[in-house]
Amino acid sequence: MYNDYVALTYHASLLADEYRVRAFQTAIESVVRPGDVVADIGCGTGILTLFACRAGARHVYAIDDGPIIELAKLILRQNGYAEQVTCIDRPSHQAALPEPVDVIVSETIGNYGAEERIVPTLWDACRRWLKPEGRVIPRALELYCAPVTWPEPEPALTVWRQPVCGFDVSPGVPFAISQQYARRLRPEHLLAEGQCYSRLLLTPEALAGPAPPKVTGTAVFQVNRPAVMHGVGGWFRAALTASVGITTDPAGSQTSWGHLCLPIAEPIRVETGDEVAISLTSVGGGSLLRWEVTWRGAGGATRIFRHSDFEGWLATPERLRPLAEDAAPGLSSKGQAQLFSLTKLDAGWTIGQVARGLHERFADQFPTLEDALVYVKGQALKFARS
Numbered sequence: 419m420y421n422d423y424v425a426l427t428y429h430a431s432l433l434a435d436e437y438r439v440r441a442f443q444t445a446i447e448s449v450v451r452p453g454d455v456v457a458d459i460g461c462g463t464g465i466l467t468l469f470a471c472r473a474g475a476r477h478v479y480a481i482d483d484g485p486i487i488e489l490a491k492l493i494l495r496q497n498g499y500a501e502q503v504t505c506i507d508r509p510s511h512q513a514a515l516p517e518p519v520d521v522i523v524s525e526t527i528g529n530y531g532a533e534e535r536i537v538p539t540l541w542d543a544c545r546r547w548l549k550p551e552g553r554v555i556p557r558a559l560e561l562y563c564a565p566v567t568w569p570e571p572e573p574a575l576t577v578w579r580q581p582v583c584g585f586d587v588s589p590g591v592p593f594a595i596s597q598q599y600a601r602r603l604r605p606e607h608l609l610a611e612g613q614c615y616s617r618l619l620l621t622p623e624a625l626a627g628p629a630p631p632k633v634t635g636t637a638v639f640q641v642n643r644p645a646v647m648h649g650v651g652g653w654f655r656a657a658l659t660a661s662v663g664i665t666t667d668p669a670g671s672q673t674s675w676g677h678l679c680l681p682i683a684e685p686i687r688v689e690t691g692d693e694v695a696i697s698l699t700s701v702g703g704g705s706l707l708r709w710e711v712t713w714r715g716a717g718g719a720t721r722i723f724r725h726s727d728f729e730g731w732l733a734t735p736e737r738l739r740p741l742a743e744d745a746a747p748g749l750s751s752k753g754q755a756q757l758f759s760l761t762k763l764d765a766g767w768t769i770g771q772v773a774r775g776l777h778e779r780f781a782d783q784f785p786t787l788e789d790a791l792v793y794v795k796g797q798a799l800k801f802a803r804s
C-alpha cells in the first residue's frame with residue numbers, strides 16, 4: 419500500500435543516516451542504565467529501542483502510531499528483544515503505560531525542529547510517565563533561521579507564474595507562497611549568518627509548566643552580499659545529552675533531514691548591509707507556522723511579508739462553508755460509503771459481505787467488486803478491532 423511504501427522508504431533513509439543513528443546510540447548508551455524502564459516515542463523501526471535494550475533497559479515501551487510499528491515488532495523479535503519490549507501502536511498522547519519510566523527518548527524532530535510536535539509530545543509524556551528523577555533525550559532544541567536565496571529555480575513556486583500551454587494558472591500563487599518547503603540549503607544560499615530564534619529546554623523541569631513551551635522567536639540580520647532573497651531558511655541543533663548533539667546546519671554534513679524553506683510573496687533584490695527581520699511562530703504544537711519577514715533597504719525602503727500555512731490550505735469559501743458552526747451539511751456519497759462500510763464491519767459483516775454491499779449500493783464509486791474489496795480492506799486495516 420502507498421502509505422506503507424512511503425513509511426518504508428522514509429525509515430530506510432533514517433536508518434541510513436549514520437550521523438543521526440550514531441548520535442542517538444551514544445546518547446542512549448550514556449543515559450540508559452541497567453534495569454531502567456524506557457519509553458521510545460515514535461519508535462519507527464525500533465532502532466532506538468534496540469539501543470536501549472542493549473544498554474540494559476529492563477523494559478522498553480516502543481510507541482508509534484504509523485504502520486512502521488509492524489516492522490519494529492519483526493525487527494525486535496529478530497534480534498531477540500521481543501519479550502523485553504511492549505509495542506504500542508497509537509499516538510503517545512493516547513497511550514497509557516502500566517508503570518512509570520526512567521528515560522523517555524524521542525526522535526520526533528522535524529526539519530525545522532518542531533513540526534513533528536516534539537514539544538507537546540514530550541511535555542505530555544513527562545507529566546504522565548516520567549519518574550521524578552527521570553531523564554529525557556533530547557534535552558534541548560535550538561531553532562535557527564536566516565534569509566536565503568532559494569537553492570535552485572523552484573518549480574513549485576515559479577510554475578504558477580507562467581502560462582501552462584497558454585493557460586493562466588496564477589490562482590495557484592497565493593497558495594504556493596504559503597507553504598513550508600523542505601529543501602537542501604548550503605552555506606552559499608544564506609544571505610547572513612544563521613541565528614537561533616528559539617531555545618527550547620526539554621528537561622522534565624522545563625516541561626513541568628501547565629502548557630507546553632511556545633515555539634516562537636525573532637532574529638534580525640544584516641545581509642552580507644548583494645543577492646535575490648527568496649525567503650527564509652530554517653534548521654536546528656538538538657542537544658541529546660549535555661555532551662552529544664546533532665545539527666542540520668547547512669555548513670555541516672548532509673543528514674536525512676531537509677532544511678525548511680519559507681517563501682516570501684515576491685523575491686526581492688537585497689544589498690550588503692540591508693536589514694532583514696524574521697519572526698517565526700508555530701501553531702498547532704509546531705506543525706504549522708506563521709512567518710513575517712521585514713526587509714529594510716539602505717535608502718529607507720521597507721517591505722513586509724506575512725505568511726502562514728493557513729493561507730496555503732486550498733480553503734476556498736465553497737470548501738469551508740460546510741464547516742460553519744451552524745451548518746448541517748450531511749454526508750456526501752463518499753461519506754455515505756464510508757459510514758456504510760464501518761457500520762457493517764462493526765456489526766460483524768465479513769469483508770466480502772461489506773464489499774458486495776458497497777458494490778451494489780455505490781456502484782458509481784465501486785464499479786467492480788474488486789474496487790470495493792480494496793476499499794474495505796483499507797478501512798479494516800485502519801479501523802478493525804484487531
Ligand SMILES: C[S@@+](CC[C@H](N)C(=O)[O-])C[C@H]1O[C@@H](n2cnc3c(N)ncnc32)[C@H](O)[C@@H]1O
Nearest residue numbers: 432460461462481482483484509510525526539
Ligand atoms: C523521525 S521518525 C523516528 C523513527 C525512529 N525512532 C528512528 O529514530 O529511526 C518519527 C516516528 O515517530 C512517529 N510519531 C511521531 N509522533 C508520534 C507520537 N506522538 N506518538 C507516536 N508516534 C509518533 C512517526 O509515526 C514516525 O514513525
